Amino acid sequence: MNFIEEIVEKDLQEKKNDGRIQTRFPPEPNGYLHIGHVKAICMDFGIAERYGGVCNLRFDDTNPVKEDTEYVDSIKHDIAWLGFHWGQIYYASDYFQQLYDLAIQFIKAGKAYVDEQSAEEIAAQKGTPTEPGQNSPYRDRPIEENLRLFEAMQAGEIPDGKMVLRAKIDMANPNMHFRDPIMYRIITTHPHHRTGRQWNVYPMYDFAHGQSDYFEGVTHSICTLEFVVHRPLYDWFIDQFVDNKPCLSPWGNNYRPRQFEFNRLNITYTVMSKRKMLQLVKEGLVAGWDDPRMPTVCGLRRRGYTAEAIRTFIDKIGYTKVEGTIDLGLLEHTVRECLKEKAPRVSAIFDPVRLVITNYPADSKEVITAENIDGIPELGTRNVPFARELWIEREDFREDADKNFYRLSAAPDGREVRLKNAYIIKATGCKKDAEGNVTTIYATYDPESKSGTEGGNRKTKATINWVECDSALDAEVRLYDRLFAVENPSADERDFRELLNPDSLRITNAKVEQALASAQPQDHFQFLKQGYFVVDDDSTPEHLVFNRTASLKDNWQKK
């Protein structure tokens, strides 16, 4: 149980807010969801699910300069894909009229004023964390004038940037957010994606978020740690009108939303900033928001991460107030765990070299029945053609092998190697081209050693995989690796674009077994000894494309 759940259980026991639990997930529709958002999603939706409450989806669309419906659609799609269910869909823009009316109330109560200074002047007066700020010369403007000017702002009579509405609080407050925060600014350059040109003034986050929570009846407004300093202001704004009669919330005068904060997610070798992701996309450093190297939900999905794996990962890392960085290795471990009992095993040869079994009849062919996953017969079987000529991995053969090399070799120790699901063979020699590269390997097989038969029970030091030459299919294989070359790109003083891993994508071709002809996008496979792969969205039966989700652990290569 994490600390938020403890708070919720205590609130439930104390019957706070009539024992009601309501959360919200409040994305700004200005980018695609990433795995950091998933942590928040699992919290917001998870709390509601576990404690009999509801979690609504609320788009925090108070800045038309950055926001777009493109993002609204992708956000909804990604949440649903993750397996969560929202109650209602709301938009902060649903409350523009209520917020405007509320702002008028603030003005009438002498708690807000229209400032005509430039952004620079306001910033200069704000002071610093260690020095108090100074009052604006417009701070004590008469209420009637404030009212008239605010209405003029909304009427479109004032150009962008010429006036703002500020709360009149305390320019010397040690919390910078209390130094007369801006409540409203004028934006006429961009139409709003939902309200069009209806509004010329838009509320700032601090004046929109808490009030929206309040209008909706949110009980636990859960967010990340950078909002801790905003919490007193969140409470202050609500304090100013919470006792109004009639009550501005349908939930009554005893209801009160509360904000709680947890640590955001950081992962090694990646960035979790929407701004940086947008830059990678715009500058073509990745192929798009759904590039399989991106930490976005759509990127992870295209990479082959399952919703289950992502949710399990979030579950493992927990929620605290400690800011840290999670090992990318844990995410990879989680997806391997998830896929290992789901992904059918198939052969794919990345660097093929021909193997000829000289004592196997040239005109003969057989079909081997292989379990999709060894030891899990419920997952079915597939047919694998076998014949005299096979593709095997170049690195599975060495002319001169030492004792640490278990695989195929014509070395005089007479070693035997098993062909996965088939026969035991022994190398007899090889042919090389003028440069000395092996072009063909020759071997003999033991006809009595077929897998599943009595004679096949013999132990071999190694098993290698193969694809029969005639029936093999060609496939494009995209080998993805970590996006960044350094563990913590955000902490590096260099520009983050200089820190990209030059080997984050390697494209190669492979010979794959016939059974993959019918593979559909998003189908998961394990290429034996290579790793987990997923069929790319661009894949077609004529041009198969596989993305590497994660490699297999390899204790041998490491040495």
Next chain:
RNA sequence: UGCUUAGUGGUGUAAUGGUAGCACUACAGAUUCUGGUUCUGUCUGUCUGGGUUCGAGUCCUGGCUAAGCAACCA
């Protein structure tokens, strides 16, 4: 030199005054028709000084360190 938040193995997370545990990583061994998987074992930890207490990771107090906060972003 302000306000806020936080310091438990390499990483993340438990222990709510009573044996510092779990997961990942690393290493070693066993098993294996994937050098995968599985199993077993090992290494490594309470930021620091003082105090309260029979007993402190936990409570009190001083210090140190880190992060966030000065957008007409959210």
